Amino acid sequence: MAQRSLSEKLAILSDAAKYDASCASSGGERRDSRDGGGLGSSGGSGICHAYAPDGRCISLLKILMTNFCIYDCAYCINRASSRVERARFSVEEVVHLTVEFYRRNYIEGLFLSSGIIRSPDDTMADMVRIARKLREEEGFRGYIHLKTIPDASPELIDAAGRYADRLSINIEMPTETSLKDLAPEKDAGGIKRSMADVRMKREDSRSGRSWRGKRPARFAPAGQSTQVIVGADAANDRTILTQSSDLYASYGLSRVYYSAFSPIPDPAKALPLKPAPLLREHRLYQADWLLRFYDFGVEEIGGASGMLDLDIDPKTAWALAHREHFPVDVNRASREELLRVPGFGTKTVGRVLSARRRGLVRYEHLKAMGAVMKKAQPFITCAGWSPRGLLEAEHLRARFAPPPEQLSLI
Amino acid sequence: MRRVVLPRVGTVAAWRREARALARAGVAPEDLVWSVGEAAPDLFADAAGDGGAGAGDAPVAGMSDGLFAAGDGAAGAASATATPSSDPSRELRLPKAAIATIEAALCHSDPERFARAYRLVLALSAGRAAWGDRSDRDVRWALEAARSVGRDVHKMHAFVRFRELPARGPRRAFAAWFEPEHPCLERGAPFFAKRFGDMDWVIATPHLTARFENGRLSFEETGETRPPPEDATEDLWRTYYASIFNPARLMVKAMCAEMPKKYWKNLPEAELIPGLVAGAEARVRAMAEAAPAAAPDRRALALRDHAARVLAKPAPEGPVATLAQEVGACARCGLCRHATQAVPGEGPVGAPLMIVGEQPGDREDLAGRPFVGPAGAVFDRSLARAGVERSAAFVTNAVKHFKFTPRGRRRIHQRPDAGEVEACRWWLDLERQLVRPRVVLAMGATAAEALTGQGGALSRRRGRVETLADGTELLVTWHPSYVLRLRERDAQARAEAEIAGDLALARQLSEQG
Numbered sequence: 001m002a003q004r005s006l007s008e009k010l011a012i013l014s015d016a017a018k019y020d021a022s023c024a025s026s027g028g029e030r031r032d033s034r035d036g037g038g039l040g041s042s043g044g045s046g047i048c049h050a051y052a053p054d055g056r057c058i059s060l061l062k063i064l065m066t067n068f069c070i071y072d073c074a075y076c077i078n079r080a081s082s083r084v085e086r087a088r089f090s091v092e093e094v095v096h097l098t099v100e101f102y103r104r105n106y107i108e109g110l111f112l113s114s115g116i117i118r119s120p121d122d123t124m125a126d127m128v129r130i131a132r133k134l135r136e137e138e139g140f141r142g143y144i145h146l147k148t149i150p151d152a153s154p155e156l157i158d159a160a161g162r163y164a165d166r167l168s169i170n171i172e173m174p175t176e177t178s179l180k181d182l183a184p185e186k187d188a189g190g191i192k193r194s195m196a197d198v199r200m201k202r203e204d205s206r207s208g209r210s211w212r213g214k215r216p217a218r219f220a221p222a223g224q225s226t227q228v229i230v231g232a233d234a235a236n237d238r239t240i241l242t243q244s245s246d247l248y249a250s251y252g253l254s255r256v257y258y259s260a261f262s263p264i265p266d267p268a269k270a271l272p273l274k275p276a277p278l279l280r281e282h283r284l285y286q287a288d289w290l291l292r293f294y295d296f297g298v299e300e301i302g303g304a305s306g307m308l309d310l311d312i313d314p315k316t317a318w319a320l321a322h323r324e325h326f327p328v329d330v331n332r333a334s335r336e337e338l339l340r341v342p343g344f345g346t347k348t349v350g351r352v353l354s355a356r357r358r359g360l361v362r363y364e365h366l367k368a369m370g371a372v373m374k375k376a377q378p379f380i381t382c383a384g385w386s387p388r389g390l391l392e393a394e395h396l397r398a399r400f401a402p403p404p405e406q407l408s409l410i
Numbered sequence: 411m412r413r414v415v416l417p418r419v420g421t422v423a424a425w426r427r428e429a430r431a432l433a434r435a436g437v438a439p440e441d442l443v444w445s446v447g448e449a450a451p452d453l454f455a456d457a458a459g460d461g462g463a464g465a466g467d468a469p470v471a472g473m474s475d476g477l478f479a480a481g482d483g484a485a486g487a488a489s490a491t492a493t494p495s496s497d498p499s500r501e502l503r504l505p506k507a508a509i510a511t512i513e514a515a516l517c518h519s520d521p522e523r524f525a526r527a528y529r530l531v532l533a534l535s536a537g538r539a540a541w542g543d544r545s546d547r548d549v550r551w552a553l554e555a556a557r558s559v560g561r562d563v564h565k566m567h568a569f570v571r572f573r574e575l576p577a578r579g580p581r582r583a584f585a586a587w588f589e590p591e592h593p594c595l596e597r598g599a600p601f602f603a604k605r606f607g608d609m610d611w612v613i614a615t616p617h618l619t620a621r622f623e624n625g626r627l628s629f630e631e632t633g634e635t636r637p638p639p640e641d642a643t644e645d646l647w648r649t650y651y652a653s654i655f656n657p658a659r660l661m662v663k664a665m666c667a668e669m670p671k672k673y674w675k676n677l678p679e680a681e682l683i684p685g686l687v688a689g690a691e692a693r694v695r696a697m698a699e700a701a702p703a704a705a706p707d708r709r710a711l712a713l714r715d716h717a718a719r720v721l722a723k724p725a726p727e728g729p730v731a732t733l734a735q736e737v738g739a740c741a742r743c744g745l746c747r748h749a750t751q752a753v754p755g756e757g758p759v760g761a762p763l764m765i766v767g768e769q770p771g772d773r774e775d776l777a778g779r780p781f782v783g784p785a786g787a788v789f790d791r792s793l794a795r796a797g798v799e800r801s802a803a804f805v806t807n808a809v810k811h812f813k814f815t816p817r818g819r820r821r822i823h824q825r826p827d828a829g830e831v832e833a834c835r836w837w838l839d840l841e842r843q844l845v846r847p848r849v850v851l852a853m854g855a856t857a858a859e860a861l862t863g864q865g866g867a868l869s870r871r872r873g874r875v876e877t878l879a880d881g882t883e884l885l886v887t888w889h890p891s892y893v894l895r896l897r898e899r900d901a902q903a904r905a906e907a908e909i910a911g912d913l914a915l916a917r918q919l920s921e922q923g
Contacts, residue, residue, distance in 0.1 A: 007649050014653040033607030036625050041605040047568045048668065050679055052655040053687050055664030062654060070717040072710060080717065081710035100643050101650075103584065103609065104572045105602075119720055139608070151721070176747070185717050189738070192750045196776035246748050249816030250775075262658045263697045278659060292818070368544040 004087055010097065012087040016067040016078050017113055019264070020170075021227055021257040022145070023048070023059040025108035028165040028222030031141040038139030040102060042109065042165065046143070049106055060111040060145060061101050065089055065127055069115030073172070073183035074268040075232045075261060078115045082266045088117075094130045095138060102142050109143030109165075110134070116149060124152035124160065131163035143222070150190045154197065158219075161201055165222040166254070169194045171247065174240040178233035182270060195251040198224045202252070223254035230284060231276020232261040236306035237284060241298050245291055258284040283308040290314055293346050294339045311401040316342040319379055320397055327391055330361050330382035342400075343375030375400070412437065416446045416524065419618060419629045422516045422596070429528050433502050439532060444524030504534050508541040508552075515555035517563075517594040526551055562591045566598040569673045570613055573641035577610075581624070585612040587637040588676060593617045596629055603627045637676070644678040651679040657690035658697070729759060729844055733837075737810055742833040745811035745826070750775045755806025755841050762920035763803040764847035765913075766838065768856040768889055772821050775812035780805050781890070788890035789853075792906060796913035804845045808852075808860035809834045831860050842882070849920040850882055851912065854889025873912060875919065883919055887912035 004012075030043030048057030066088035067078040077084055089097075098110045112130060116123050127146055134140040146164040148157055161167055169191055173179040176188040198220060205219035217223075226247060228240060244256040260281040261272070287308055290296035300318060302308050309317045319326060319342050328337050330352060338349045351369040355361050363385035367373050378390040378399070390396065414432075416424045425444075432442070504512075512527050520526070530548040533539035539546045544553065572584035584606075590598070599613060599620035606622070613620045619632045665683075674680035726735045734754035740746060753770035756779065773783030781789045793800050809830055814821035826834075838860055842850070852858040859865030861884060862876065868886060876884040893905045 007646060010646060010649050011653045014650050018654045018656050032604035034604045034625075036607045039606065039608050041601075047564070049568050050651065050677065051665040051669040052651065053662055053665050053683055053690070054656045054659040055661030055668075056656070056659075057668065058651070058654060061650065070713070070720055072714055072717065080713040097646065101647060103582070103606070104574075104641065104643060104647070105570050105586070105606075106647050184714065185721060189751055193778070196750045196778075200773075200776050245816040248819060249814070249821045250748075250750060252819055260659075262656060263694065265697050266700060267697070275658060278661075365545075368550070 006093060006097075009087040009089055009093065010063070012085050013064045013067060013089060014062065016064045016084070016115075017062045017111075019077065019259060019262065020062060020111070020113060020147075021056070021259045022111065022168065022225055022255070023057050023062065024166070024222075024225070024255065025059045025143040025145075026222070027254070028143070033139070033141050038141050039099065040109070040140055040142035042141060042143045047108055049108065059108045060143065061098055061107045061109070062111040063089070063094070063097075063113075065094065065112060065114035065123070065130070066117055067115045068117050070118075071116055071183065071185040073186065074270040075172070075182055075229055075264075077264040077266075079268065081268070084266060091126065091129050091133060095133050098134060098142075099138050099140065102140070107142075109140075109145070111145040111147075113147035114149070120149045120151045121153050121156060124149045124156040128156055128159045128163065131160065135163050145222075148194055148198070150186065150194055157194070157197060158201070161198065161205075161219040164220055166224060167198050167220045168225045168227075169198075170227045171243070171256075172227070172229055173233060174228055174230075174235035174243050175233070178235060182232060192250075195224060195226070195247070195253070199251045224251065225253055225255040225257065227257040227259055230258050230260050230281055232271060236302075237280070237287070237308045238298065238302050238306035240284060241287055241291065241301060244288060245298050248292065256288060258288070277310065279310050280308070283310060283314060287314045295336055312397070313342070313400075315340070316375060316400050320400075323391055326379040327381045327387050328379060330366065330380050331356060341376055341379050343372035343377075343379075345370065411443055412441055413443050413445070414524070416444065418446055418631055420596070421446055421593070422513050425516055425524055425527070426513075429531060430502055432528070433532060433535070434500050436500055439525060439529040442525065442528065444528070502531055502535045504531060505541045508534055511556040512552050514559045514597065515552045517559045517592055517597050518555040519592045520555060523555065559592050559594050559597065563594050563598040563601075565673060566590050566594065567601050569669075569677060570602070571644075571676065571678055572606075572611060573638040574643070575638060579610075581608065581610045583610045585614070585638040587614050587635075589673075590615055591672070595620055599627060599629070648679055648682055652682050652686060655686055657686070657693040660687065660690045662687055730754075730756070733840060733844060737837050740810065740834075740837065742836065743811075743830045745809070745813050745830060748814070749811040751778050752810040753778055753780055753807060753812075754810060754837075755804055755845075756780065757804030757806075757845070758802070759845055761802060761804040761845055762848045763798065763916055764842065764845055764850045765803055765805050765916075766850060766852050766857040766861065767805075767807045768854045768891075769807050769809035769826055770812045771823060771891070772812070772814070780807055784894055785889070785891040788893050788906060788909070792890065792910040792913055795907075795910035796917055798913050798917050804841070804847060806838065806841055808838060808857045810837055826856060828859075831856060835860050842880075847882065847920070849916050850878065850884050851916040852884060852886045853909075854892065857889070858886045872908065873915070885912055885916050885919070 025042070025046030026044065028043055032041035033039055046059055048059045050058040052058060064078070066086070067084065068086050068088060069078045070080055072080040094110070094112065101107045102109070112127055114123050114127055131144050131146060134144065144164045145166040145168065146160050148160060148167050148169045150169060157167075171188070171191055172183060172186065179186055179188050201219045202217040202223070205217045228243065230240060240258070247253050247256055258281050260276040260278050263275050287301045290301060291298065294315070296318070301314050303317075308314050312320070319340065325337070325340065328341050330338070335349060335353060338344055338352060339346070344352070348366075348370045352361055352366070355365060355369065360383045362383040366376070366382065377385070378387045378396060381387065414428050416428070512530065516523055516527055526548055530539065530552055533548065534541060539549055541549065544550045566588060570586045570588045572586045575583040575585050577583045595613065595615045595618045602611065602613065602620070603622050607625065610623045612622070614632050614634070616632060616635065618629050621628050621630065674683075726732045737752045737754040740752055746752065753774050767780060770780060771783045771785060774780055774786070790800065809826040812821075813824040813826050813830065815824055850861060852861050855865035855868055858868065858871070861878060868888065871886045872888070873885070876886070878884050887909050888905050890909060893902050893909070896902045896905060
């Protein structure tokens with residue numbers, strides 16, 4: 001194989017990395033380089049430095065170390081049997097790209113993943129070498145997200161967690177069975193054990209309490225995340241969300257990313273021919289939010305089919321199916337009841353609760369508090385507003401669903 | 411009508427001084443005309459001791475700490491605009507949150523910002539307006555203007571693109587040309603000083619230029635308005651931008667909402683956007699038309715064999731490890747779907763004492779070992795009191811997977827039901843056959859149920875020797891987590907002592923056999 005230029009490698013190895021949805025660079029340890037002894041800063045909210053025409057933000061240099069891989073996962077562009085072009089970065093090349101992009105303010109840091117070459121340990125060791133060189137030789141204080149390789153040795157994971165802000169490992173499929181079918185070399189148990197290991201190491205690294213309560217974790221301070229591919233198997237949305245709520249509870253994940261299965265060059269036969277609608281991915285994120293911030297249970301989300309309504313967001317869908325809980329009196333309802341109102345976000349609910357202490361909340365106040373009144377109207381009463389017959393109206397659903405002619409476009 | 415001309419550099423700091431002095435002098439908002447412009451030197455001559463506004467070296471850090479608070483008036487009191495009839499009762503007093511927001515709002519491009527802010531601080535200080543009250547016109551303006559400035563500053567942090575210049579010393583040098591919507595460079599620049607501490611850089615905007623040299627940040631009026639020369643790394647960046655884009659998910663509107671077109675002209679990657687958008691459909695079509703790889707062809711099968719060889723794990727050594735591996739693959743009930751892993755028993759074959767708990771808990775599920783969590787700590791203490799060596803006993807659970815319900819970031823322990831206990835008895839029986847203990851100690855109702863078919867009346871059964879069908883002696887005691895559930899210290903101590911006592915009895919019985 002002819003020697004590829006850096007630019008050619010970058011093209012191949014970023015193309016190979018784009019199916020990972022994660023781009024978060026927020027949270028974690030606060031660092032800066034005001035002292036002049038290094039480069040970079042991190043902590044607080046992340047910054048999206050650019051957006052691609054696919055609407056996804058570009059915050060990190062998201063690349064694979066190599067797309068050579070001995071695994072043969074049907075959904076993956078880099079699977080062993082795929083005929084894509086292959087390339088491999090050297091440790092120095094990844095460090096160079098990261099630092100030079102960072103200095104020009106293109107990125108918040110590095111998100112490094114890799115195909116599995118030789119063995120899991122060999123691959124993980126090279127990735128750790130990159131992170132170590134960035135931190136120790138380049139004085140890099142920006143964000144590093146490392147994808148951990150399943151079955152890599154505990155010492156390597158230890159080192160990875162010391163240098164990286166975030167670690168992640170993809171669960172890939174909503175059920176163990178589909179993982180076995182589509183990714184024969186992957187082992188769901190091994191993936192879960194890796195997550196368990198990261199959680200334990202993070203907890204141990206907080207040992208001792210500071211005067212403010214919990215100490216920040218020194219090990220992977222920005223936590224761990226995972227990704228699941230939607231639509232490559234037959235699992236319904238409730239199955240997917242059940243897995244997510246297990247994962248949040250079991251391993252303290254910061255995020256579960258949902259990636260609608262997207263066509264790849266040189267596809268495998270085991271895959272469905274049609275891509276999953278991006279709207280499904282969007283609805284899953286909305287439902288995920290309801291689970292984490294709105295006190296919803298998995299069993300409350302989605303209809304009898306276990307699928308989310310594509311036309312209506314899951315919160316509105318729940319409200320339409322449970323009209324007996326409405327209208328909610330904005331001036332009296334509990335926090336939990338307010339959180340169930342379509343058009344009210346967590347911030348709005350917080351503002352309503354604090355405004356109630358000052359006096360009666362009126363309809364016109366709600367808008368200034370950030371409520372989406374077009375959505376909320378049928379479901380609330382407050383000073384100056386009553387939904388009257390709106391809530392019982394049979395056509396209430398039509399108020400929220402897109403008109404039929406738009407439907408065909410989706 | 412009085413004219414107040416603020417300097418271009420250090421505008422907010424100067425406004426603050428002026429506003430304080432004017433308020434003290436009792437000047438009404440409608441008697442003032444504010445503007446930013448060429449600083450009239452005589453106007454600021456007396457303010458020199460206050461950080462040198464207009465001197466090209468604005469105070470960057472600590473701009474907002476308590477500057478309006480009473481007692482902090484000394485520095486700004488000497489402004490030329492103040493009349494001698496100062497009255498301390500007119501000293502501005504504002505909530506802290508208001509100060510931060512108003513200072514942000516003052517970086518808005520709204521030409522009326524200084525007048526609005528002055529009117530607002532007078533109203534707030536006099537109690538005619540309440541901070542946070544969005545029905546007040548000026549409060550709402552301040553909140554909205556600050557929000558808009560905050561967004562613009564954020565976009566500056568995101569979209570400034572440095573180009574490398576020839577270095578003049580040991581530090582590398584970079585420069586950027588950026589056009590913000592609001593004159594907010596002084597607010598936005600400190601971020602870059604923190605982030606790019608080891609290099610020199612310049613950010614030029616149409617209004618001001620920020621300069622960071624040898625760790626010192628300064629501002630000046632912009633002279634040159636040409637962007638810095640091209641940088642070869644931009645080609646790599648464009649390569650990355652084009653490759654990371656997924657043509658199968660075209661969402662131009664979402665992109666434009668976050669990366670508005672007004673910023674495009676200074677972004678090196680933006681020139682690619684029209685081409686990427688136009689070519690997306692054809693690329694997706696090409697992917698759809700590409701025939702799926704014949705699956706699995708000979709090459710793929712060979713690759714699979716290779717992977718299987720590389721990933722093969724060594725076979726377990728010894729009967730306990732072999733059994734543990736089999737337990738690990740168990741799917742006799744549904745619990746395995748939610749748990750991390752099965753937690754098999756551990757200990758030597760032929761151990762005289764076998765101890766059976768209920769099921770792994772949160773920590774055991776993560777670690778893959780029995781009794782390592784909080785209940786495990788009680789267990790270990792009790793073992794020590796009873797003189798039982800943990801490694802000499804076989805320690806296991808009636809149910810091998812953790813049963814829980816997810817609740818946010820926590821897992822709430824659920825008691826296994828009869829079906830699950832029954833399904834898992836298969837493994838417990840195999841462990842008993844393998845270890846052949848003389849005595850089994852059942853901790854808690856679930857273990858007692860798994861071993862005898864009856865899990866009730868623990869308090870009556872405790873401490874009495876029962877006999878299992880195969881003749882093995884059985885003792886029943888509390889589960890260590892029972893100790894943790896008790897509220898009172900005395901009760902806890904009593905239960906823990908009882909567990910230790912039962913363990914000691916079990917040890918004696920197992921040694922007698």
